[in-house]
Structure formats: structure tokens, C-alpha cells
Amino acid sequence: MKHLNKILVAVMMVMGLSSHAQDSNNPWAISFGVNAVDTRTSAGGGHNWLDRHFSQPFAVKDNWNILPSVSYLSVSRFVGENFSFGLSGSVNKIDSYVKFAPGTIGSDSRGYKVSDPGDLMYYGVDATIKYSFMNLISSKVIDPSLSIGGGYTFFGDSSYGTLNPGAGLTFWFTDNVGLELATRYKKSFGDREDAAGVPDAPSHFQHSAGLIFKFGGKDTDGDGIYDKDDACPEVAGLKEFNGCPDTDGDGIQDSADECPNDFGLAALNGCPDTDGDGIADKNDACPTVSGLAALNGCPDADGDGIADKDDKCPTVAGPKENAGCPWPDTDGDGVLDKDDKCIDVRGTVANQGCPEVSEEVIMKLNEYSRTILFDSGKSTFKNQSYTILQSITAILKEYPYSRFLIEGHTDSDGSNELNQTLSMNRAHAVENYLIENGINADRLQHTGFGETKPIATNKTAKGKAMNRRTEISVIKE
Template sequence: MKNLKVTLFTLVLIIGFSSLKAQDNNNPWAVGFGLNAVDFYPTNPGLMGHGSWFNEFVNVGDHYNIVPAISRVTVGKYIADGFSIEAAGSINTISNIGDNSVSNDSYFSLDGAVKYDLNNMIGETSWFDPYASVGGGYVWMGNFGTGTFNGGLGINFWFNDNVGFNLESKYKHAFESNIVQHFQHSAGLIIKFGGIDTDKDGVYDNEDACPEVYGLVEYNGCPDSDNDGVIDSKDDCPNVAGLASLNGCPDTDGDGITDKDDACPNDKGTKVNKGCPDTDGDGVVDKDDVCPAVAGPEANKGCPWPDTDGDGVFDKDDNCVNVAGTAANKGCPEITADVVAKLEDLFKTVYFDTAKNTFKPETISKLDEAASIMKKYPTAKFAISGHTDSVGNSKSNMKLSEERANAVKNYLVTKGVSSNNLTAKGYGEDMPVASNNTRAGRAENRRVEVKLVN
């Protein structure tokens, strides 16, 4: 009979350990080390030297059998849903059974139990972890042995995620009368281990929503690169802080359109206009509207008046409707220093027939080029001056220079340059630029010049 019970108990333990399925990876293993106390007194009412059930349950001095050393070792593993299994071995020396003294019988026990975490019923308390257990075991005391049915209650007080203090009280019902029913109490340290944290972020894989990516505890182990409260896996803009309502993307102008989809991220607009404002409601968004405060057709770039040359000056105010210019110059182009220099160079190549005001053939192309440039700047005014060397009569030279200056002006007018923009004057031999004592100098002095007046 005894061997049969031992065999059955061993089978229960083997089946229990071999039937484990997928385990909780958050520190599924636990080992315990501590003391145990055996008390026969409050479990055997009617026997000599024993009290009623639970009588003097904590009479440590009179009834507890304790070895002052580590006398109990446990190994356990979490299963699932608050259930775990545990194997425990303990030793003791029995010097009293109730009020009866005995001659220090040895006590050995091997127990197996299924434990249930009561926090699953009362709510998670973190450091306070009560449990109930049920199981069986075998006890050897003196020359006798017996199988037992065990049931108990215990508490783990956790100092941190891995280390705690364990208290347990277990009733052991013996199947053989040579070892009476008794309580076994225990106290000691318990250590949990075996949890897996693949990304080393302090969140175990079973609780880590991103087990292979280093993350933050407050986000269940997932990263939030831009610290906007939206984890990267759900963040459409993981590297730029944004709003949870916009999947982690920013909205600088607060118009409800994310910056990445907003054509005007700094100006509050509408979805219809891709985030851009249209102040005057003319269908042309402000950034493309030359007249953002006045409604106008798209053909006029949002203005009620046309701007034919697109220079930002409306035709009604533009003195050069067909030529792009500047507002400062009333819509006309402003001539640059480079253009003036180009004209001055061209006029240096204007040559006349000897003692006449008629052009040499090679001069015509130069004058044509100068005229085409001047026409581009209809508000620019030029002064044309004629000059001679000192050879001949000064009065004749003055007349010749005047005729040559006017010849240039008249030719330019025939090519479309406004006569209002040109003045012509001769200076004869009065303004030499070189010495008239040399042939080269006299050649330089025979010239026509053009100067920008304004």
C-alpha cells in the first residue's frame, strides 16, 4: 500500500512537470531557501497531548519543531493565468509531538504543489503576493513513512522584480496512522529568474510590445524616437515630434493638416487648398495670389486687374505693359550699369565719312544693336554728344560735331527709340580725351558718346 502511494505521488509530479506548455517569460523560474517548522499540536483533537483544530496555532516555543539552519529548499515554475508548480524538500528534527516529547526523530519530506496567485482574484498589488496551494508529498519520520495530501496558504513580499520574502503555512494530511496530521510552516528568501529581455530595455519579452527593439518601460518596451508620446511603430513621423491625433506628425500652423501634407505649413489654411489660406476667397491661395486681400480671377493671379507682363504692376499702373519691370519704375525695366557699359562700347565703334556726318558702312550694325537695347528700357533717357579733333576751324568743328550727334539720334529714332528719350549736342574740339598733337590722339578725339541721363 505504501509503495503504491509513493508510486502514485511520483507519477503526479512527473505528469505535472511534463505537461507544461508555453511559459510566461517574465521570470518563470523561482527558487527558495529558508527554515521550516513542524507542528503536530493543533491538528489532532482527541489525542493525548494535542489540542483542538488550530488551537495554539502559533505557540512556537512549546510546539514548533525547528532546525536553526537552512532546512527547506523549493524550485518552482510559472505555468499561466496565475498557476505555477513547485517542488519542495525539507528536513527537520522532531523533539515534540504536541505536548509529548520524543527522542529527536529525523524528519524528511518531499512535496509537490500547484499554486494559484490570489492577486488574480483580488487585483494586482505588486509587492504583496498571496497564494493558495494544493498538492501531495511523502514524509519520512524516524523509521516510518507515509504519503500526504497537502493544502496551504502563503505570501510573497517582493523587494523588487526578482527577490522576495516568503511565508507559508501548509496542512499535511497523512495517509498512515504511524505519522499523525501536522502543519508545516516555512519562512525564507525566494528568488525569481529566467525572464527573457531580448532588446535589453528592462521590459521582459512577454510584456514587451516591441521585443526586438530597445524601447521605454512606459510604452511597453517600444521606442518613441521623437518623444511625442506616439511609439515609432504607430508614428507616421517618427523623427519629428507631433500630435497623437495626427499619428505623431506635427501641425505647425494648427489647421489640422500635418506639415508633410501641408503646402503652407506655417499658415493656417483648409484641406480644400491643401493647407493654404485664401483670404479673399477667390480660389487663388494667398501664396500664389498677387492680390491676397482683393478677389480676382486666376488668370490675373488673383487680382481684379490684369498684369500682362507679370511684373507685379497692374496694367492700369504700368507704363510698360508688355515689358516686365519694377514697381519703382512704374512697371518698366530699370537699366543696369552693365547695359550702359555695353552701349558706351557700341558707340565707340560709330565711324563717319571724312569731314561728313554720314556713317561708314560698318557702323550701321552697331547702331542697330544699340537701338534694340535702348528700346527695352523705354523710360531710360540718354544724352548723345559729338566731338572732333582740333584740326581745322573750331567753328566748323563745332558744327560738324553737332551734325554727327544729331545724325546718331535721328538714326536711333528711325529704329524705334523714342525721340523724347534722346538729346543730341555737339562739343566740337572742346572736350578732348587724348592729345591732339598725335595721330592716335586725334583719332580718339573724333568720337560720338552716349551717357545715361536717368
């Protein structure tokens, strides 16, 4: 019962106290396995200190005490900078106790004798600070370490404290499971044996081998990357993106991917470019046809700056104002219809596409206008003049964008004032007739010169008849 109580105390101390451990991702570690106690190291003899302690380190059969079951348990916690702190409890049975007794029966050639002290029970509770060299050697499998600590040992009916320098070597099979090998020299500060030669407080080596498990790391999203190193701890992601996802698998993490659900190009911030024109589909008005950036990814076959989809004449260059089609020139006079005031009649550029009023036409108009007959001393027409007026009207309609001046003239009979008024009224009468018969008023002006511009002598009846006239001329812009 006494031994059972000691075991329970050791286990409760190990499991109940906060301890420190393996790495920052999995801060906790627990290990268990078998331990071996070697008492030769404090037996004396030998040529020097090294010879006494290390001349027979692996004399397992003669010197080691091993229980054929799990005989140690350790819990540890990472404290940073490659250091961990741990507590361990161990149990053993001492049935091989080494003494230096040269010349006695059963001693070997070096004077060492192994005896059974009476199946002494062994219990140990130890605290250890360990330094791992795993990061320094940049290994993920081999984990060498050095340690220092202290503990309390129950050796049969005696108990004592120890100082425990040690070393270890762990082989990690995975990130969390490994094989741990360790040795500690447990230096006692008491007498090795009592006056009767019974073991009291011997220094000794304690070796251990067992499995170690790291745990305690938090991985909320289950992506294998611990939260402390996971830039996206609540969303499963990839190691190369520090735990952030790449939903479309294009090598660009979602947070930097403008099209996270569509496989795309790095040059386009993760967005696809179906037609390969360098414009992301989301910004491409014509995503399946290669086009120009200036036209939002749409093609322009005729190069007129208008996207084919908006161009009514996609194979022939034309202005935007005409929906991409070239302006027509219906009458072929070199003046585009949009600028041509006489679309269906050939004209000249100088006259906005309308035909010029030639000198011959002016002569023809004046031949007609000079034969217009008025009632004597009046501005009313004689009946025979209407045919002439109709001919004049027809000619003016051939030049719909030309403007004309109608001049009235008289002979010298009568006063100047009367002749001036009469000439003005007769010119006005001609103008009114033309307007009433379809000539735009904006195209006509009239004036009177009275008797001031004769074309023949007023001394003869024939000359006077020639001076009583109307004339038509073109108004130059």
C-alpha cells in the same frame, strides 16, 4: 554520511525535475528559507479534532523544531489559470517531540509532554499544486493561496508518505521578489510510534518562511515588458503602448504616427502643425504661415484663390490667368486690355475696345472717295487723286479693327456689261492702293454696281459726273 546522502537526494530531486510555477510572464520561481516542524497535531488528547490540531498553533518555543539556517528549497512553474506546480525539499532536526501523556512527570495541565527523542533528523521531499487568489482579489502585492500535494518524509530511521493540504501568503516587494509564508498539514497513513514508543510515522504541521524569486520571463528589448505581452518585442517601448515606442513623445505610438520623429498632434496623426492652420507641416506648402487647406496651407490675402506666394499682386484680387493681378484697361474705355483690340485707343465694348466708325467719318470717307478721278474709260488714277487716297488711308488706319466695303459706280454711257466691269475694276484699284499703303487686306472688300445705282440724273453732264464715283461703307459683323 547517511543523513548527507538524504540531503543530496532531496536537493537533486528539486533541482533536476521540471516543475511548474508562478505567473505567465515569469513562469519559474525558486524559494528558500527556514522551516518548522510541529508534532503536536498528531499527539492525541484534546476535546475534539479542532482542539487537538489547532489549540496551540503558535507554541513556538515548546512545540516547533527549527534549524537556525536555510532548511528548505522549492522550485515551481506556472501551468495556467492561476495554478502552479512545485517540488520542494526540506531538512530539520527534531529535538522537541510532543506526546499526550497525562499524569506523567513533565506533562502540562492538558496532559501534553514535550521530550527530546534523541535529535532525530528530518528530511522531506514534496510535490505541491497551488492555486493563487492574487488575480481574483486584483492585488499586485498580496498573494494568498491554497495547495494540495503529497510527499515522502524521512523521520529518523523511518520513512513514510504524506498527504499535504496547505495554505500560503506571499507579499511581493517587486514583480520578481517576495516574502513567502506557508503551512502544510502532512497527514501520515502509518503508526505514530512503534511498540517501544519511538516516533515512527507521525502526522505533523510544517511551516515555512523565506524569500521567493520569479524568473524566466523574456524581454528581448529590455523595456520591462515581457515579449509575450510586447507588441514590439524587438524595440524598446512604453507600457501604455504594449511595449511599442513613441520616439517623439507625443503620446502616439510610432506605428500609428505619420511623423514618428517629430512631436505632433493626435488630430494630425502625430504630425506637427507649426502655423496652427490645421494642416500638417509635411503637407503644408507654407508651414510657418497660417493658410487655407484649398491652397495647401498657404495664405491668400486678397481672396482671389491664388496663394500669396504665387500671386504677383497678393493684396489685390485678380484672375489666375494674369498671375493674380487684375487685368488693366490702359485706355480706360471699360474693355480690359486682354479683350481690347485697341489697347491704347478708347473704344466701345460693342466694338471690342476699338472706336466706332461714326456716320460723320463715313460721310468724310465718301466725300474723299467721290472725288477720286480715273483716267477716262480706265481704272487708273489721275495724279491729283493720290492726295485724296492718302487721306482715305489715314482715316482707315484710325480704325484698325473695322472692315470696309469699296463700291464702284459709273454713269450710263456705254453698255451695261462694260460699265459693270469698269466699276468693279475701279473699286479694285482703290482697294489695292489701300493695301499697298498699310491697310490689312482682310479688312477690305470691293464690288462694282456699274450704272445701276445713280445718285443723279444721267441726262446732264453734271449728273453723269456725280454718278461716276466710288463709295466706302462699314461692313457690319
